[in-house]
Amino acid sequence: MRYQSGAAAVAAEADTGPEVEVVDVADVLEKMPEQDRLRLDRVRNIGIAAHIDSGKTTCTERVLFYTGRIHAIHEVRGKDAVGAKMDSMELEREKGITIQSAATFCDWTRKDLEGGGDKKYHINLIDTPGHIDFTIEVERALRVLDGAVMILCAVSGVQSQTTTVDRQMKRYNVPRLSFINKMDRMGANPWKAVDQINQKLRIAAAAIQVPIGQEDGFKGVVDLIRMKAIYNEGPRGINIVESDEIPADVRELAEKKRKVLIETLADVDDEIAEIFLMEETPTQAQIKAAIRRATISLKFTPVLMGTALGDTSIQPMLDAVCDYLPNPSEVKNLALDRRREEAPFTLLPYDAQPFVGLAFKLEEGNYGQLTYIRVYQGSLKKGMNVFNARNNKKIKVPRIVRMHSNEMEDVDQISAGEICAVFGVDCASGDTFTDGSVAYTMTSMFVPEPVISLSIKPKNTKDTPNFSKAISRFQREDPTFRVHVDQESQETIISGMGELHLDIYVERMRREYRVDCITGQPQVAYRETIMEKTNFDHTLKKQTGGAGDYARVVGYMEPTGSLLENKFEHQVFGGSISEKFLYACEKGFMSSCEKGPLLGHRVLGTHMVINDGATHMTDSSEMSFKIATSQAFRKAFMAARPTVLEPLMKVVITAPNEFQGNIVGLMNKRNAVIEETDIGVEDFTLYANCSLNQMFGFSTQLRAATQGKGEFTMEFSHYSPAAPQVQKELVEKHRKELEEKHKK
Ligand SMILES: Nc1nc2c(ncn2[C@@H]2O[C@H](COP(=O)(O)OP(=O)(O)OP(=O)(O)O)[C@@H](O)[C@H]2O)c(=O)[nH]1
Secondary structure (H helix, E strand, C coil): CCCCCHHHHHHHHHCCCCCCCCCCHHHHHHCCCHHHHHHHHCEEEEEEEECCCCCHHHHHHHHHHHCCCCCCCCCCCCCCCCCCCCCCCHHHHHHCCCCCCEEEEEEEEECCCCCCCCEEEEEEEEECCCCHHHHHHHHHHHHHCCEEEEEEECCCECCHHHHHHHHHHHHCCCCEEEEEECCCCCCCCHHHHHHHHHHCCCCEEEECEEEECCHHHCCEEEECCCCEEEEEECHHHCEEEEECCCCHHHHHHHHHHHHHHHHHHHHHCHHHHHHHHCCCCCCHHHHHHHHHHHHHCCCEEEEEECECCCCECCHHHHHHHHHHCCCHHHCCCEEEEHHHCCEEEECCCCCCCCCEEEEEEEEEECCEEEEEEEEEECCEECCCEEEECCCCCEEECCEEEEEECCEEEEECEECCCCEEEEECCCCCCCCEEECCCCCEEECCCCCCCCCEEEEEEECCHHHHHHHHHHHHHHHHHCCCCEEEECCCCCCEEEEECCHHHHHHHHHHHHHHHCCCEEECCCEECCEEEECCCEEEEEEEEECCCCCCEEEEEEEEEEECCCCCCCEEEECCCCCCCCHHHHHHHHHHHHHHHHCCCCCCCCECCEEEEEEEEECCCCCCCHHHHHHHHHHHHHHHHHHCCEEEEEEEEEEEEEEEHHHHHHHHHHHHHCCCEEEEEEECCCEEEEEEEEEHHHHCCHHHHHHHHCCCCCEEEEEEEEEEECCHHHHHHHHHHHHHHHHHHHHC
């Protein structure tokens, strides 16, 4: 029996095949076996995402400690030189940043305060990197998670990267809690952060706690739902102590903020709105239920606060994960059924269903390739055969493990709704696996285009085998890291999301593979296109003794109207060019698009039509048609208002207010378009669009202009035509480089 959901069920009914039984999802969930329902109710797949340096790794370390997964806490950049558990790559520990996301799991016992007994929750946790250059890691984590904790710094509030993470959470409909960390810092102000979540991220937010004490006097929080003071006691704050006695100086604030919480909920939840209208006060259970409903339906985020480094108020955040973030059955996950014209299907997270899982991350470990899989429905068992939906390859799963950063625990089976890692499963990241009885594929992940590239080669030729091994591993792990060999120079070119992104790979090559590399100057990934329609009529005719080369191609070239792809078409009737030769023409067109006539960069948005031509009885060949098409392409391209496209970046800069003038000056010099400036009490944030070419060396200048206090992120936005002067300079530079090469 197969199950189908809402719209798909209706669509499928029209052409229901004999073997398909259409069942409504709500009905199926209703009939879900009790054991699955109970199990899923206690599972949370969550991610932790935030601006760089907000304390994600430090928080995760506390979570692992309090849940008993680790027995000692090591700080990021701590004096003991061990480094945090989750930052397992040597490089991560050294730089104190998270590059790869690590998956781990832990069990948290939620003390039941309403008298129904304690409940044990199973939490799968992904620590995600904060730097924009590692966006793909965040994207991949969010794709497979059901909920997230968004961490903010109590001093800085919403920062540039918080906005990026916010966009990603919205793209994948991930419900979230907000946790304001670093409450111990001087200048900590959780209310500014709450306002910013409301205003800048435009998601209704209200605190469910207020702080007891300020800055280095921060001692704990008041739970606004139950109106209880919560403190941490014992070594590393391991014991939570609750008290009905709310300190006198906090009581008024707590009552005021409780009202704000109820008012905010009334705006997003009908039940609370009704109670509010009746001028009644909702019960604790009603408030909790409303927070859960509104959070899961993405209308609201409850805000908690604490300090990870100070070991205060992390446990209530874990309780909130259990209370307010969804379990796997509360999130709709779709697959496409390839046997039914890719009709969407809702996957049902229980074990009796056919197995469907998504490989969302690959890692080369000491024991071979490790593949992280989220099981969406059915269960994955050791020794079971699975099928890769991309190529139908059958693979036996020899070993399943649960990951704990870089350590692992063997298990025999993983149930629906959970995350695990498997060994010996050869695949690319983003592949869907099934048990072979269904032909589902999960919708693919959003992979941004690389915008920067550089040439790379090993210093010593003896290192070439290791170099190739490293390159192929990085490529399989990271879809935003691309590699190709330049046909002309025979150089290996790597491309990625930013300078740091590529630097990290060069560094990993050195550390993990012992290969020192020589790299060229970073290059912007320009694109080339045309703006007008042009006709062509081109003949290749060469007679050099013996058989000659002859091919004539006639047609036109025009912009496709979008920059997504190039298109080739032929409208040749009457056999002036045979099918075989037309195929060679298409090949000529495609290879011309790889290296544009202006700068040698990829061509986008060009449509070529061949509608006539001529063939010679003996002198025509596939090669002559391929060459003739390439020559025609070049001529037509240059006559069709050829244009260089450059990557335009969304740049977000934050710095103390006194430096605003300096920053605006810096951006104006770069011909950036300033879109918006938010001025806060201490800091301002400037949003601008600027071409990537203009942004080289910006971090050094920003540091100089702000006494090291400014920070920025940038993200690819779109390709846009370069200014005529810039185009002229680039073309000239390219011409000179070619001349130099030919001289050599
Ligand atoms: N004062 C204070 N510092 C903290 C707190 N939590 C973390 N830190 C410090 O902030 C710095 C960054 O913490 P991390 O945990 O590495 O932050 P992250 O968000 O994981 O950083 P990336 O992985 O680089 O994105 C470290 O020096 C921590 O010791 C806190 O509650 N209070």
